[in-house]
Amino acid sequence: MRAFAELLDRLVLTPQRNAKIKLMADYFRSAPDPNRGYALASLSGTLTLNTVKPQLLKQLVLERMDEVLFQYSYDYVGDLAETISLVWEPDTQTTNEASDLSPGAIVHRLQSASRADVHGVVRSLLDQLDGSSRFAFLKLITGGMRIGVSARLVKQALADMGGVDVVEIETLWHGLQPPYLDLFQWLDGKSEKPALSMPAVFHSVMLATPLTETDVAALNPRHFAAEWKWDGIRVQFANLAGTRRLYSRSGDDISGAFPDILEAATFEGIIDGELLVGGTMRTNRATRSFSDLQQRLNRKMVTRKMLEEYPAFIRGYDLLFSGEQDIRAENFIDRREKLADLINAAPPDRFDLSPLVPFDTWEELDALRRAPPDPVIEGIMLKRLDSPYTAGRTKGPWFKWKRDPYNIDAVLMYAQRGHGKRSSYYSDFTFGVWTEKDGADALVPVGKAYFGFTDAELEVLDRYVRENTIERFGPVRSLRAEPDHGFVVEVAFEGINFSTRHKSGVAMRFPRIARLRQDKLPGEADRLETLLAMIAPADEA
Known part of the structure; x- marks a missing residue:
C-alpha cells in the first residue's frame, strides 16, 4: 500500500500532464500483480466495492471523534478521505503487523467480507495503516480520486508503459476486468494481445x-x-x-x-x-x-x-x-x-x-x-x-x-471549497444577476462555475471569500453582495435555455469565469432580463 500511497501523493503535487503519465507508467512497471491492476481500476474508476459507502466511513470516524469537530474538520479539508486519514486515531490495542497491506490483499479482504463484517474489516484496516497509506486506502475503496487524473490519462500511461498506441488500450478496455492480468501480461511483452469475447467495444472517436x-x-x-x-x-x-x-x-x-x-x-x-x-x-x-x-x-x-x-x-x-x-x-x-x-x-x-x-x-x-x-x-x-x-x-x-460565446457580468453570491489540490481554496462559485423583486432590485442565482481563472486569480477570489463571508450553510459560504460592495466576474457560456429547475428560470451551458472585473461595482452587473433576451432570438428562429 505504501507504493500506491506514494504514487497518489506525488500525483496530487504534480500539475504537469506528462509528468503524471510518467509517474503512473513507472508505477505500473514496478508494482506486482494484482496490486497494479487494482490500483489501475481505482485510478480509472472501474473498481466497485458495493459494501463500502461514504456513510459507513462517517459512522466509523464518529465512533472515535466528536461529530461537530469532525464536521468542522471536513468543512476545512473538503475531502472525506483526506479528512478521515488526518483525524483517525488508531486503536493502540490493534497490531501493526499488516501495516503494509497491499491493494490486492485489501480488495480481497473486502470482497470476501460479508455485509455484516465489512464495518469491522474497514475499522481494522484503518487502525493498521499509517496516515499516508490510510489516505490511499480510502481513495482505493471509495473511488473518488480527485487528484487531477482522468481515465484517458491512465490509459495513456498504460500505452507508454507498454510502448503501444493508446487506441489499442481503448479498444480493449471494455472487454477486460480488474485486476487486468491479461492486459499487463501483454504490456510486459509476456503474452499475446488479449482476445476480446465482446465485439461491441469502444473505438477511439475522431475529433475536430x-x-x-x-x-x-x-x-x-x-x-x-x-x-x-x-x-x-x-x-x-x-x-x-x-x-x-x-x-x-x-x-x-x-x-x-x-x-x-x-x-x-x-x-x-x-x-x-x-x-x-x-x-x-x-x-x-x-x-x-x-x-x-x-x-x-x-x-x-x-x-x-x-x-x-x-x-x-x-x-x-x-x-x-x-x-x-x-x-x-x-x-x-x-x-x-x-x-x-x-x-x-x-x-x-x-x-x-x-x-x-x-x-x-x-x-x-x-x-x-x-x-x-x-x-x-x-x-x-x-x-x-x-x-x-x-x-x-x-x-x-x-x-x-x-458560435461565439455569450458573456455577462455577474456578482459572486456563494462559494464552496474545491477538491483535490484545490481543497484548501474556495474555488466553486455561484453567481447571480439583478432582477426586480417586491419592488426593489435583488440578486438571483443564475449559474455556477469552478474554472476559467488562473492560479493567481484563484488566490484573489479565495481571499475575497474569506474576508467577505456573511453566513455559513455547512460547507457553503454566503458572500457580501450589494450594489456598492461585492465581487463582479465576467462569465462566458456556450448557450442558454429556459429551465423550470432553476429559481432564475434559465440554465447556462458550460459557464466559466472569463475575467475578474474588480473595476466594476456590483450594481453595474447584468440583469436577468438580459439573459432572457438571449434566449428569445433562438426561440423565434
Whole structure:
C-alpha cells in the first residue's frame, strides 16, 4: 500500500500532464500483480466495492471523534478521505503487523467480507495503516480520486508503459476486468494481445480542431461538407453479435441510463453521433436543450416516468462499422451514404441523421453559424469529403466552428471549497444577476462555475471569500453582495435555455469565469432580463 500511497501523493503535487503519465507508467512497471491492476481500476474508476459507502466511513470516524469537530474538520479539508486519514486515531490495542497491506490483499479482504463484517474489516484496516497509506486506502475503496487524473490519462500511461498506441488500450478496455492480468501480461511483452469475447467495444472517436481565420483563408470550401454541431453529448453506439453498448466520447459505458436507445436498435454496426432528448427530425418534434438531457445523464438506472418525460435519441454523424465490416478507411461521403441507409431503416423516434448544411462560401457559412435555425445548435462541423475516420485529433480532416460565446457580468453570491489540490481554496462559485423583486432590485442565482481563472486569480477570489463571508450553510459560504460592495466576474457560456429547475428560470451551458472585473461595482452587473433576451432570438428562429 505504501507504493500506491506514494504514487497518489506525488500525483496530487504534480500539475504537469506528462509528468503524471510518467509517474503512473513507472508505477505500473514496478508494482506486482494484482496490486497494479487494482490500483489501475481505482485510478480509472472501474473498481466497485458495493459494501463500502461514504456513510459507513462517517459512522466509523464518529465512533472515535466528536461529530461537530469532525464536521468542522471536513468543512476545512473538503475531502472525506483526506479528512478521515488526518483525524483517525488508531486503536493502540490493534497490531501493526499488516501495516503494509497491499491493494490486492485489501480488495480481497473486502470482497470476501460479508455485509455484516465489512464495518469491522474497514475499522481494522484503518487502525493498521499509517496516515499516508490510510489516505490511499480510502481513495482505493471509495473511488473518488480527485487528484487531477482522468481515465484517458491512465490509459495513456498504460500505452507508454507498454510502448503501444493508446487506441489499442481503448479498444480493449471494455472487454477486460480488474485486476487486468491479461492486459499487463501483454504490456510486459509476456503474452499475446488479449482476445476480446465482446465485439461491441469502444473505438477511439475522431475529433475536430477549432477553425481559425488562417484556416479559412487557406481552405477551399468545395473540399468540405458542413453539419450542425448539436448541443448534446458525443456518443458511440455499438450493436454487434447480440451485444449492445452506448459509450461516451471518453469511452465510459453509459448504457444503463439509456435502455430506450439500446432496445430500439434494429441494425448491426457502430455509429458515432450526438445523444439528445426530445423529438427527432423524422418525427417533426423539437429537439430539447442540454439541461433536459442532464436529467438522464450520470444515472445507473432510470424510472419509467423519466423515460417518458425525457425520451432519448441519437443523431447520427458517422458510421465506423457496417455490420461487422470496419469501414473507417472509406471516405466520409461513402460512410455517410451507408449511415443514411442504416438510419432510414431504424426506428424514427430513436435515430435520425445529422443534416448537411449547404453553402458555397465561408462568408455564407459564417452567417449561418452566427444565426443557426435551432437553439440546440452550438456551431458548425466541417469534414473533408475524402477524409477517413481516424482516431484522435489530427488537424486538417475535421474542424469545429462554434458560435461565439455569450458573456455577462455577474456578482459572486456563494462559494464552496474545491477538491483535490484545490481543497484548501474556495474555488466553486455561484453567481447571480439583478432582477426586480417586491419592488426593489435583488440578486438571483443564475449559474455556477469552478474554472476559467488562473492560479493567481484563484488566490484573489479565495481571499475575497474569506474576508467577505456573511453566513455559513455547512460547507457553503454566503458572500457580501450589494450594489456598492461585492465581487463582479465576467462569465462566458456556450448557450442558454429556459429551465423550470432553476429559481432564475434559465440554465447556462458550460459557464466559466472569463475575467475578474474588480473595476466594476456590483450594481453595474447584468440583469436577468438580459439573459432572457438571449434566449428569445433562438426561440423565434
